[in-house]
Amino acid sequence: MPARYEQIAAELREAILGGTYPVGSHLPSEAALAARHSAARGTVRQAVALLASEGLVGSRQGARRVVLRGERDQLFGEPYDFARWAGALGHRAGGEVIGRRRRKASATEAVRLAVCAGEEVLSMLRLRTLDGVPVLVERAVYASWVVPAVEVLEPGCESVVGALGETAGLAFRHGEHLIDAVAAGVQEARLLAVRRGSPLLRRRRLTSTAEGRPVEWSDDRYRAGSVVFATRSPGGVNPSLAGQDGDLR
Amino acid sequence: MPARYEQIAAELREAILGGTYPVGSHLPSEAALAARHSAARGTVRQAVALLASEGLVGSRQGARRVVLRGERDQLFGEPYDFARWAGALGHRAGGEVIGRRRRKASATEAVRLAVCAGEEVLSMLRLRTLDGVPVLVERAVYASWVVPAVEVLEPGCESVVGALGETAGLAFRHGEHLIDAVAAGVQEARLLAVRRGSPLLRRRRLTSTAEGRPVEWSDDRYRAGSVVFATRSPGGVNPSLAGQDGDLR
DNA sequence: CAGTGGTCTAGACCACCAA
DNA sequence: TGGTGGTCTAGACCACTGG
Structure with missing residues (x-):
């Protein structure tokens, strides 16, 4: 109620x-x-x-x-879910998992995911397509405590977050987003079918449980022109200086 | 008080x-x-x-x-103000106005600024620098009803929004942001000292009065690597499909 | 279990806006 | 000048957390 x-x-x-x-x-x-x-x-x-x-x-x-406005915004505050998002907009989402392996968390990842440095995490690389066109390269890292739940999922599973919500009964929300532009590298150029050095829109995002426990830290790179991020101000967009690695300073 | x-x-x-x-x-x-x-x-x-x-x-x-956090985010929910933002981060902001002229509002601009199509608006192109390094090309359009107040400002004025707040006693807030990546064109490449086609981070933003009346609609393009946009989820980031012109569909 | 935040009520005074 | 939203008070009950 x-x-x-x-x-x-x-x-x-x-x-x-x-x-x-x-x-x-x-x-x-x-x-x-x-x-x-x-x-x-x-x-x-x-x-x-x-x-x-x-x-x-x-x-x-x-x-x-x-x-002030008479139309609904798409996907209000909901956690990011590529498949559902595409579906809601009337497009067909596809994709494949390029790689998936366990490894030790880097220093940055440890901080983002609030785990101990060197703890084992699950790293995953996938390519996402929209109506058959590649639009997104996703590099996600899952916190150790959800790795077992993630590993039992089908590799072809379209929505890890959605599946976790069902199997593990977890509620998610987004924490932070860092958005900037980068040039396509060799691998990205091949996967997205663009020239090397062409612009990509990068969004790094943190997904957490409703209680604030980090679950997933992901580096998503979109082909330029395929998506636009929209935000309204309260909750705001804060420009920050970037360091050489594109992280905040 | x-x-x-x-x-x-x-x-x-x-x-x-x-x-x-x-x-x-x-x-x-x-x-x-x-x-x-x-x-x-x-x-x-x-x-x-x-x-x-x-x-x-x-x-x-x-x-x-x-x-949850022990550090201040820059410029919380405040309207965008390049000079003040740079100052708060301990950097020196500079720049110059490349062009400024009155013209009729395009269809898109009329919608954004909530003015009649064809009404006269003020268009302004400026280059912004940070510690002497060019980082941002700003293409702003001001709604007709503030044009008189804007035109009396010094061309070298660092902060139009700030000056309007003082002279006209107006309070501003941001409405919407549309963020994506684009390739540098000839003019942008020259102004920002990058190669043509190299990635730029584009933010289109709408500044309104506290009552919701649109004041300024701007297309800002940042050199890749110079800034990162950060947002937290409540208030959210909504990916949307982009059309050929990069606007929402 | 006691303490805490989430919700709700029923008043009150003020600054501001429009007619 | 009357209506409106912005602020504030002093209570109340509940759901949930923690020890």
């Missing part, structure tokens, strides 16, 4: 996306919403704060809340 | 960044904080919610709040 304010937020969200409150129009006042739902004003405020954090509505002291 | 909850948040933030509460340690309970500040628990909750939204602390029902 969702919380009361989540129900109210859901109802308002559907009304906005459904056109009851068009972009630019005003939401009912907090007092009116409270009366309609027989709830306290504070509860209604929690609901609209949720919508504001999603960028759907804006507010100014003294004036009614305004609807 | 900042609000009470902002004062409490600021005090806690300083304590965290100053090492009083190291990463992994627990914050005092809400009840304790409320007593210490002679405030109601609700007010304390507003304060810690602010810290949580900054990613500094995490929480689980039933357990004390945990400190």
Whole structure:
């Protein structure tokens, strides 16, 4: 049973996306919403704060809340799942595992995954395709404590995170993303069918359990022009200086 | 005079960044904080919610709040300001305006800036340097209603957004970002001193007033390796398919 | 089990906006 | 000037955590 304010937020969200409150129009006042739902004003405020954090509505002291957007963003805050993402957009996801092996964690990986340096992790290289076109080279490293669960999966498994959620009953969320541009190396050029040195969009991402325990640290490189990352500001995008290895300084 | 909850948040933030509460340690309970500040628990909750939204602390029902990070992220949720950003990182920002002219808004720009198609906007091209090294080509378009305020600024003005905030008393925030990788064109290669076709990190961003009125729509291209964009998940990063022009589909 | 955060209520005062 | 959102208070009950 969702919380009361989540129900109210859901109802308002559907009304906005459904056109009851068009972009630019005003939401009912907090007092009116409270009366309609027989709830306290504070509860209604929690609901609209949720919508504001999603960028759907804006507010100014003294004036009614305004609807800012009328369409849903894809995949709100959900953990990254290539297969599901492609499916939701009406495309066919494919791919193959190029390599998979156990090895010791590097220093950086140990920090990212919050494991001891030198502990054994599972390293995996895969190529992802969209409607048969190669678009992504993924280099993932899994924390030692999930390695057993990952190793029993089919090598052709399309979604490791999705499968872990089902078999191990784990809930995931994303932690951090580091996004930059790099030039394609020899291997990447071959896999993605581009020239060496051509631009790739790199996203390094950390997937954690809902409690904040790191599960997967991955370096994903997309062929330029195939995807765009979109974010809204609260939760923000922070430019940072990069060092020679492309990591933060 | 900042609000009470902002004062409490600021005090806690300083304590965290100053090492009083190291990463992994627990914050005092809400009840304790409320007593210490002679405030109601609700007010304390507003304060810690602010810290949580900054990613500094995490929480689980039933357990004390945990400190997640001990360092400040640059420019939290603040509107983008190249000069201030560089300064905060201890680097010297420079640059020059390459071109500035009025012209009619394109269809895309009209949508982004929420102005009528064909309305007159101000287009500006600038090169930004960091410690003398060129890192960024910025192509900004300003909405018609701020053009007068922008045009009176010195051409050498380092921060348009900052200057507008002072002269026009406007508060800004960022709306959306679209991030991808592109190959350097002839002009960009020359300005950034890289080879044509080499990778650039592109960020298109929309700056709006606090009420959600669009002010500036900009296409920023960074030399690869100079910056990394970092985001945390709530507020999320959503991969989307790109069309031929790199815009969303 | 006692303590904690998550939710909710029912008031209150203020600054600000629009008419 | 009346309505609105922003802030704050002082309670309450619950679900969950930890020892």
